[in-house]
Amino acid sequence: MQKVATIEDVAREAGVSRQTVSNVINAPSKVRESTRQKVHTAIEALGYSPNATARRLRTQRSSTIGVRLDAFSGGVSGVVLDRFVHALTEHASTRGLRVLLYAARTVEEELRQINELADGGEVDAIILTGTSREDRRADRLLERGMPFAAFGRPWGADDIAKADHPWVDCDGAAGTRAATEHLLERAGTRIAFVGWPSDSETGDDRERGWREVIGPRAGDDSAPRVSSEGGVAEAQVAVRSLLRDKAIDGIVCASDALAIGAHLAAVETGRPELQIVGFDNTAAAEALGLSSLEQLPERIAAALLEMLMGPEDSRITHPPAPTGLLVKPQLIIRQA
Amino acid sequence: MQKVATIEDVAREAGVSRQTVSNVINAPSKVRESTRQKVHTAIEALGYSPNATARRLRTQRSSTIGVRLDAFSGGVSGVVLDRFVHALTEHASTRGLRVLLYAARTVEEELRQINELADGGEVDAIILTGTSREDRRADRLLERGMPFAAFGRPWGADDIAKADHPWVDCDGAAGTRAATEHLLERAGTRIAFVGWPSDSETGDDRERGWREVIGPRAGDDSAPRVSSEGGVAEAQVAVRSLLRDKAIDGIVCASDALAIGAHLAAVETGRPELQIVGFDNTAAAEALGLSSLEQLPERIAAALLEMLMGPEDSRITHPPAPTGLLVKPQLIIRQA
Numbered sequence: 001m002q003k004v005a006t007i008e009d010v011a012r013e014a015g016v017s018r019q020t021v022s023n024v025i026n027a028p029s030k031v032r033e034s035t036r037q038k039v040h041t042a043i044e045a046l047g048y049s050p051n052a053t054a055r056r057l058r059t060q061r062s063s064t065i066g067v068r069l070d071a072f073s074g075g076v077s078g079v080v081l082d083r084f085v086h087a088l089t090e091h092a093s094t095r096g097l098r099v100l101l102y103a104a105r106t107v108e109e110e111l112r113q114i115n116e117l118a119d120g121g122e123v124d125a126i127i128l129t130g131t132s133r134e135d136r137r138a139d140r141l142l143e144r145g146m147p148f149a150a151f152g153r154p155w156g157a158d159d160i161a162k163a164d165h166p167w168v169d170c171d172g173a174a175g176t177r178a179a180t181e182h183l184l185e186r187a188g189t190r191i192a193f194v195g196w197p198s199d200s201e202t203g204d205d206r207e208r209g210w211r212e213v214i215g216p217r218a219g220d221d222s223a224p225r226v227s228s229e230g231g232v233a234e235a236q237v238a239v240r241s242l243l244r245d246k247a248i249d250g251i252v253c254a255s256d257a258l259a260i261g262a263h264l265a266a267v268e269t270g271r272p273e274l275q276i277v278g279f280d281n282t283a284a285a286e287a288l289g290l291s292s293l294e295q296l297p298e299r300i301a302a303a304l305l306e307m308l309m310g311p312e313d314s315r316i317t318h319p320p321a322p323t324g325l326l327v328k329p330q331l332i333i334r335q336a
Numbered sequence: 337m338q339k340v341a342t343i344e345d346v347a348r349e350a351g352v353s354r355q356t357v358s359n360v361i362n363a364p365s366k367v368r369e370s371t372r373q374k375v376h377t378a379i380e381a382l383g384y385s386p387n388a389t390a391r392r393l394r395t396q397r398s399s400t401i402g403v404r405l406d407a408f409s410g411g412v413s414g415v416v417l418d419r420f421v422h423a424l425t426e427h428a429s430t431r432g433l434r435v436l437l438y439a440a441r442t443v444e445e446e447l448r449q450i451n452e453l454a455d456g457g458e459v460d461a462i463i464l465t466g467t468s469r470e471d472r473r474a475d476r477l478l479e480r481g482m483p484f485a486a487f488g489r490p491w492g493a494d495d496i497a498k499a500d501h502p503w504v505d506c507d508g509a510a511g512t513r514a515a516t517e518h519l520l521e522r523a524g525t526r527i528a529f530v531g532w533p534s535d536s537e538t539g540d541d542r543e544r545g546w547r548e549v550i551g552p553r554a555g556d557d558s559a560p561r562v563s564s565e566g567g568v569a570e571a572q573v574a575v576r577s578l579l580r581d582k583a584i585d586g587i588v589c590a591s592d593a594l595a596i597g598a599h600l601a602a603v604e605t606g607r608p609e610l611q612i613v614g615f616d617n618t619a620a621a622e623a624l625g626l627s628s629l630e631q632l633p634e635r636i637a638a639a640l641l642e643m644l645m646g647p648e649d650s651r652i653t654h655p656p657a658p659t660g661l662l663v664k665p666q667l668i669i670r671q672a
Contacts, residue, residue: 069421070422085405089438093438093440098437100435101437102425232622257623
């Protein structure tokens with residue numbers, strides 16, 4: 001078995017103190033560039049790799065970010081969070097950080113997991129996903145003094161610009177506004193919306209963008225709006241009746257699953273060319289040649305890490321400044 | 337700030353030694369059930385949480401499993417690995433383990449990451465994905481003595497049953513065999529295959545199942561087989577010509593992207609009812625009502641953890657026994 005190089009070996013090889021080697025690894029800004037170079041050369045020559053566990057105890061840092069991975073939900077739009085986790089892993093990796101996944105099926109379970117991660121020093125920060133009104137996870141993290149940022153705005157806050165923690169969210173209303181304006185220009189004046197029935201915060205936000213553009217024209221009550229539980233088949237049934245009853249020039253949808261249902265209904269009723277815009281830009285919408293709004297999860301992941309750590313550093317600010325950012329989705333046009 | 341309970345506090349509260357508390361946490365099988373109960377009661381009463389970082393140094397275990405998360409590849413079938421990571425996180429969680437993601441764009445980068453994870457004691461085991469012929473990652477892990485299991489068979493091994501490490505893979509050939517038999521029974525005798533052009537190992541495996549059933553009937557050369565680079569649009573073009581030139585009763589495809597292309601070509605040529613079976617059972621295939629082969633990533637994840645740790649334990653066997661398992665995919669029938 002090959003002898004493993006220690007920090008002392010590196011110090012000897014570079015002709016510096018043990019503390020200097022430690023500083024190069026853990027606080028490089030404290031060390032002159034020429035010394036850093038010498039130490040890095042020694043590290044490479046000896047194949048030295050600082051023991052992460054020991055380093056964690058020494059520096060009180062794990063260089064790890066925690067994020068909950070939900071159970072696989074299936075469905076057309078289930079992939080947006082996955083794309084976000086992919087992007088987060090990539091961006092974290094370029095900063096020398098890793099991503100630790102934890103599973104939690106309920107809020108209670110997630111609160112327990114947050115306590116364990118904080119107690120164990122397993123992560124330096126947590127990224128929350130799927131925020132809701134009066135989010136107990138945010139309160140718990142603030143209480144515990146654990147740095148965190150949220151993918152999702154602080155729903156229900158009087159003024160989201162004055163949140164108590166950093167967050168980034170997709171600007172759903174801006175997306176559906178752009179989609180509605182696009183269809184008004186290309187398809188005609190009668191643009192319907194297909195959304196979810198319950199008053200989900202994300203759904204309301206996406207509906208608002210359409211209503212802000214179409215409302216003044218159609219009058220709030222007569223604007224054609226149907227709702228569906230979210231599945232392809234239900235949306236197909238709902239849009240089938242809509243197309244039979246009303247003259248419709250185009251449809252904006254709160255998700256790609258709804259858009260696919262709407263498209264199948266349009267094909268059925270002899271209007272395969274009916275212009276439809278979905279939301280989430282999934283592979284399924286792409287496969288069917290449907291336009292969609294792209295949430296840009298890569299940009300959201302990069303922005304969250306920047307809020308936690310600044311533009312380039314790999315050290316988490318404690319506590320991070322409470323700023324918010326809405327990322328406007330990009331309209332991907334696939335229908336002529 | 338609330339005082340944090342220590343292991344000594346727990347020992348005092350339970351009326352046992354510090355070592356006994358440590359055993360309850362790290363080696364419960366060494367402790368009598370009644371003593372375990374007492375210690376657990378004390379742990380709950382005091383809200384004690386063993387410091388994970390300190391515990392890692394003490395036990396030399398991180399209770400963490402590493403898995404590479406690739407860059408998001410997009411496309412219809414990009415979600416199979418994500419479902420696997422979801423399932424792995426859930427199953428690991430029920431065993432008290434976490435999943436650490438690392439990013440690597442090249443084999444070299446992954447070999448470096450494997451060294452770092454091993455040096456740093458950050459993970460107890462690694463799960464490899466996307467195995468290939470002469471996989472240098474497996475060799476490296478064996479060299480390093482890091483326990484690992486692979487999602488993917490040891491391609492190119494003389495006898496996959498005699499591999500040098502544990503692995504689980506989807507039995508592609510068994511899947512397409514079942515799909516071909518299903519179409520022979522339901523659709524007719526002329527069953528085509530749409531696959532990938534290059535000799536990819538996964539693609540060859542999936543083609544083999546179809547050929548084993550159809551070959552004896554059609555003769556190897558006359559079996560209708562077209563290939564496409566993998567995208568929906570390319571498959572659509574290839575199948576359009578196939579359907580013009582030959583009488584076809586049904587199509588087995590190496591992926592859902594190919595199946596969607598085939599379906600769009602069938603609709604175009606006036607045969608929307610043509611029976612098609614895809615592979616991977618994605619949301620896109622489901623949305624279009626296409627049959628598909630489900631890889632069962634949840635079962636694969638559970639089997640890999642069991643190979644590493646036995647049926648229930650959360651302690652990794654060192655080294656794990658080199659066994660292999662092919663999981664037969666499930667045919668999901670959606671067309672009447």
